[in-house]
Structure formats: C-alpha cells, structure tokens
Amino acid sequence: MNAPTDLSMQTDDVLSVELEVFKQKHRDLDDAIHALVDRGTGDQLTIQRLKKQKLRLKDMIALIEDRLTPDIIA
Numbered sequence: 664m665n666a667p668t669d670l671s672m673q674t675d676d677v678l679s680v681e682l683e684v685f686k687q688k689h690r691d692l693d694d695a696i697h698a699l700v701d702r703g704t705g706d707q708l709t710i711q712r713l714k715k716q717k718l719r720l721k722d723m724i725a726l727i728e729d730r731l732t733p734d735i736i737a
Contacts, residue, residue: 670730682727685720692717 670678696713699705705713 670726675731678727678731682724682731685724685727689717689720689724692720 673681692713696705696710696717699710699713
C-alpha cells in the first residue's frame with residue numbers, strides 16, 4: 664500500500680477522496696476474506712495477510728477521519 668503517512672500537507676478535499684478510496688478498499692478486502700473463508704479456498708497465511716492489510720486501512724481511515732473532524736471543546 665502506498666498510503667502516505669504524513670497527512671498534514673494534504674488538503675481536506677484530497678483527504679476526503681482518499682478516505683472514500685480507503686473505505687472502498689476496506690470493503691473489498693472484507694468481501695475477499697469472507698469469500699475465501701466461506702469457500703474454504705484460502706490458506707491461513709493468505710487470509711492473515713489480507714486481514715493485516717484491512718487493519719492498516721482501518722488505521723488510515725481513522726487517522727483521516729480524525730484529521731477531517733474538527734475538535735470541539737464542550
């Protein structure tokens with residue numbers, strides 16, 4: 664995955680687009696994992712690698728959402 668880790672230099676518009684791309688990739692990985700498990704065609708190593716990719720995407724999604732959501736002091 665070529666996701667940049669420095670989000671401070673990107674505009675909110677770029678981050679919004681990246682967020683949607685990452686969310687779609689996350690859903691695609693989830694579908695692929697379920698398909699491999701349901702069919703029994705995936706070995707454990709492949710499934711674990713896909714799950715790790717999915718977790719990295721989830722972390723990136725959380726970082727971007729935190730960046731896009733303004734801090735509100737109550």
